[in-house]
Amino acid sequence: MVQATVFKGSKANVAVKDTVELPDTLTGDKVLVKITYSGLCGTDLHYTNQDIVLGHEGVGVVEALGPDAKWLKKGDRVGFGYEHDSCGHCHECLTGHETYCPERATYGGDKVDQGSLASHAVVREAFLHPIPEGMTDEEAAPLQCAGATVFAVLQEYDTQPTETIGVIGLGGLGHLAIQFAAKMGNRVVVLSGTERKREEAMRLGAHEFVATKGQTELKVSHPINRLLVTTSAQPNWHQLLPILAPGASIYPLSVAFGNLEIPYLPLVFNGIAVQGSLVASRNIHREMLAFAALHKIKPTNEVFPLTEEGVKEAISRLERGDIHLRAVLKAP
Numbered sequence: 001m002v003q004a005t006v007f008k009g010s011k012a013n014v015a016v017k018d019t020v021e022l023p024d025t026l027t028g029d030k031v032l033v034k035i036t037y038s039g040l041c042g043t044d045l046h047y048t049n050q051d052i053v054l055g056h057e058g059v060g061v062v063e064a065l066g067p068d069a070k071w072l073k074k075g076d077r078v079g080f081g082y083e084h085d086s087c088g089h090c091h092e093c094l095t096g097h098e099t100y101c102p103e104r105a106t107y108g109g110d111k112v113d114q115g116s117l118a119s120h121a122v123v124r125e126a127f128l129h130p131i132p133e134g135m136t137d138e139e140a141a142p143l144q145c146a147g148a149t150v151f152a153v154l155q156e157y158d159t160q161p162t163e164t165i166g167v168i169g170l171g172g173l174g175h176l177a178i179q180f181a182a183k184m185g186n187r188v189v190v191l192s193g194t195e196r197k198r199e200e201a202m203r204l205g206a207h208e209f210v211a212t213k214g215q216t217e218l219k220v221s222h223p224i225n226r227l228l229v230t231t232s233a234q235p236n237w238h239q240l241l242p243i244l245a246p247g248a249s250i251y252p253l254s255v256a257f258g259n260l261e262i263p264y265l266p267l268v269f270n271g272i273a274v275q276g277s278l279v280a281s282r283n284i285h286r287e288m289l290a291f292a293a294l295h296k297i298k299p300t301n302e303v304f305p306l307t308e309e310g311v312k313e314a315i316s317r318l319e320r321g322d323i324h325l326r327a328v329l330k331a332p
Contacts (some may be wrong), residue, residue: 002032020027032120040314041142058330079140096283097281146215147288165228172326218239219245225247237261237262241263248272
């Protein structure tokens, strides 16, 4: 049996180190991956009080393969994200939208007992993504969820390069959204509370920066066609709706458990849509990795050791909002 070190949530709401036994013999297309880096996502904070292995931005090296694994080989670098399995037979799966499969197995659910805050994980080959040449494991880790989340809305809903993309929030999701949209040829407008992040937004590829705090009226050079909301707190819709183009779409991308409250009439009179989106399908996930490698899109990371102390420190700082853009944990 393979002895794997894992970091799990607990009733005390802190991550604890544990050891689990992984099977000697892999079945089906299961693959044993030795984790090299794991990203830490805001979603993980919702599970620190639960008895599950934390983490869903894993990158590592293939160590062993089940008999039905046909495409990977030992030594390959791979990544995995939020979804681990789907039925493969429903309409959603057959049309490339398996993230919405009614039988999907996703991080935090009762069908998934693997996480990326671990020394090893066993994942189906079908839900592992090869890491492109030229992209480091550290760079690849946050792309497995944060990168997939923002790229999916830009790719899935037929974004045109002539459109103006608005990004609310310059954090772990937002700083990747800016880069992807800019490299796709879009005009990018970043909206943030204060002027503090203006320089960084422009360096990442933004064309305009708007500080919203204390403003009764916002001004942009071009109405926004697609608005990516990457903050967990709801924005001031009365500020934002007037700068959206007729027919614009709003994409709430962070995880929150409250209600989405938005003025009704501006949506009706301007044909504005609110579109939910859950990470990326496998096809779009792999397109995202290829696009990021080609265009040198990289997350800005703070690196911690993948140890009990390192995991606790990274989670504590993320809870306090004290991480600069993205936290990544490096295996010993």
